[in-house]
Amino acid sequence: DAEITQSPRHKITETGRQVTLACHQTWNHNNMFWYRQDLGHGLRLIHYSYGVQDTNKGEVSDGYSVSRSNTEDLPLTLESAASSQTSVYFCASSVGPDSPLHFGNGTRLTVT
């Protein structure tokens, strides 16, 4: 069965370190997204991609970057981790604008 996997599931890092969160999907979807989920807030869009070599900034993109070198992967990099980036991060993919998002199970990141 097709799936979307995120790794690691949990990560603790120190302020100022660079961190990369992995997202891999086998749906062969062109559209991929990164969200963060914080208590009391809805999911917020960080970055998204509509295909290989395409990346776009979302609502809360400051301090984050992504790259899309193939269809399956969209890694999320925190250039210099800050305590405000402590959150649960979700990757998602979809076929198109009217299709459901398929989410991974998240990465819980703690920045100390």
Add this chain to the structure above:
Amino acid sequence: KNQVEQSPQSLIILEGKNCTLQCNYTVSPFSNLRWYKQDTGRGPVSLTIMTFSENTKSNGRYTATLDADTKQSSLHITASQLSDSASYICVVARGSNNDMRFGAGTRLTVKP
């Protein structure tokens, strides 16, 4: 503006009972409205997607309604089961799927 508000924040019901969750939005221009179920420690899973012309959509014991005039939606759960314990998230898509606005969710607990 362009917000999604869900009520109640949390709800406790007994197994076998029905319940209704509410979603009000100010998102414009409207593209579609989605309901997702999120189990603890997992990513959201799509329940329904409704376009402007649809006012009711069912998925098993879940029935979503949409009133595009009043910008309100509801999710009705019939004959609740313990496995329905989860957060239910209302999402309104604005124009294209890269601009989806997420509600903060309703936390439902079903007790035996």
